[in-house]
Amino acid sequence: MTPQDGPRRLTSVEVAGRLGIKVETLYAYVSRGRISCTRTQEGSLFDPLEVEAFAARNRPRPLRRHGASTARPLMVLDTDLALVEDDELYLRGQSASDLARTSTVERVAAWIWHGDWEAPLSSPPTTDLAQVATLLASLPAGADRIDQLQAAAIGLGTTDPGRDEISQGALQRAGARFLHGVPRLLGDPFTPGVETRSVAETLWLALTPHPPRPEHVRAVDAALILTIDHDLAISTFAGRIAASGRASGYAVLSAALGAFASPLHGSISVTTVQLLRSVLDGAAPEDALRTAVRSSAARLPGFGHFLYADGDSRATTLLELIPDLPHGAEVTAAVTDLTEVVNRRSSQHPNIDLALAALVLAAGMHEGDGPLLFGLGRSVGWIAHGLAEQTERPLRLRPQGRYTGP
Incomplete structure (x- = not known):
């Protein structure tokens, strides 16, 4: 060339x-x-x-400590939630891939927050959802999915009379209201029987034009479970800082979402969707990759992760479910073409952002829905970290500044 x-x-x-x-x-x-x-x-x-x-x-x-987590220059925080070891992600000692294939995000959240798979998770009443729906409808036309998640956190907080209570129960209630409330707010929260549907099925109905089948709902559940936690990402750390100041669960979610709304974190899947869409529309994979590298603030979008030597297990698990989706065959072919080109030129493998992009396109979702799935799944982890931080000394995450000015 x-x-x-x-x-x-x-x-x-x-x-x-x-x-x-x-x-x-x-x-x-x-x-x-x-x-x-x-x-x-x-x-x-x-x-x-x-x-x-x-x-x-x-x-x-990066320096390594037990469990293959990263020791960053700023600090190391103990966590009992996520562990990456031998290229596999574990949540509280359970394989995240196994959970994604067999469980639902509600059950995993109940287990993580309460230690009980069957613990009931409170759902916001229709009266609260009606008020929050009005708030979401008032957002400007340019609002994206992360904006909607942030507005939902604010709205669900203002309608919760116990939002300022400082307790484990208040944090758990905030997480449950967010996890159940967001999918209903994106669809029609007043549809009869909507409160009996699972989070994943409600999301599918809200985001795609296709009637849900079990394999479709499984793919959405898998995406939510696989994104629950992943060491201390910047959004997780931001949420823990808020919890260190004894913020409400809704404020913990808002703080985390503020850091999440960045091109190097929560928004990468949008760029990756554009890359994958380009190939689906007929662009040569190598040309599409070059354009993506030049236009993205991130590294090569959809490929590589410093915690994995031979590939992101989250991506492997979710990509296995893509062929069963409405547009799964053509999307899987595009993913294969991109991966082959990248593998010829580098040692990088598909990561969770490419898998989320594949899910978005194979399901017929809007191109900006990747951050929504990622953020909703990660909210379970944000609340879990908030619960952990509540057991620590308040304000312990306030660093000391060192003046370097004139």
Whole structure:
């Protein structure tokens, strides 16, 4: 391919910025054959996929503690919820993949919050949902799914007379009202019998035009369960900080959602949907990948994760369920084509963002629904971390600043 064919390659300045190095350092890598470039009259140009492969190979390995979690420079917090070990995710010692294949998000939430699979989870009454529905309807036309989740957290909080109670029970009630309330708010909360449907079935009816089948509901449940927790993501840490200040469950959710609404965290699946859609619409996988790398704030969207050496087990589990969805065959083929191209050029494997994007497109959902599924599933983990933080000393997560000004 010549430099003029397909999407424009990266300049030396763009590559240096992506790798966090000086341009001089980049050219030293080129001279030693560690990365290649094409010389043109305008300067050196670089293949985006090769750049991503180079970044993955040269990413500093994080320090490890027991259980393969990451020791970050800021702090290490004890957690008994999520563990990544031998490329598998475990929730309280249970395989997340096994839970995704066999359980429902309600049962897993009850177990995580109460220690009892059968513990009842309170659902907001229709009168509360009517008020919150009015709030969601008043959002501007440009509001996205994360905006709706944030508005739902605020609305469900203001309609809960016990929201300011500081207790484990209040946090559990806030999580349950959010988990049950959001799916109903996205559809018709006044449909007779809606309160008897599962969270996953209610979501399917609200987000897709297809009648739900058991395999469809299973895929949604799997997505919600697989996204419950994953070490201390920035949204989880934000929620724990709020809980450290003894915030309500709704404020914990709002704080977490504020950090979640970022292109490097909760919104990556939207970019990944666009990448996958491009291939479905006929673009060559390599061209689609180059465009995605150049336009995304993230690394190669949908691929790679520093906690997994040989692939994200969450993605593997969810992608197994995609062929049974209404548009599953064509979406699975597109995922395979993309993966083959990436595997030829790098060591990165599909991650949960690619699997969520595949679910969105295979189910016929709106292209922005990935963060909704991710955020609703992760809310179970946010509340669990809030419960854990309530047992700690208040305000322990307030760091001390070190003045560096004049």
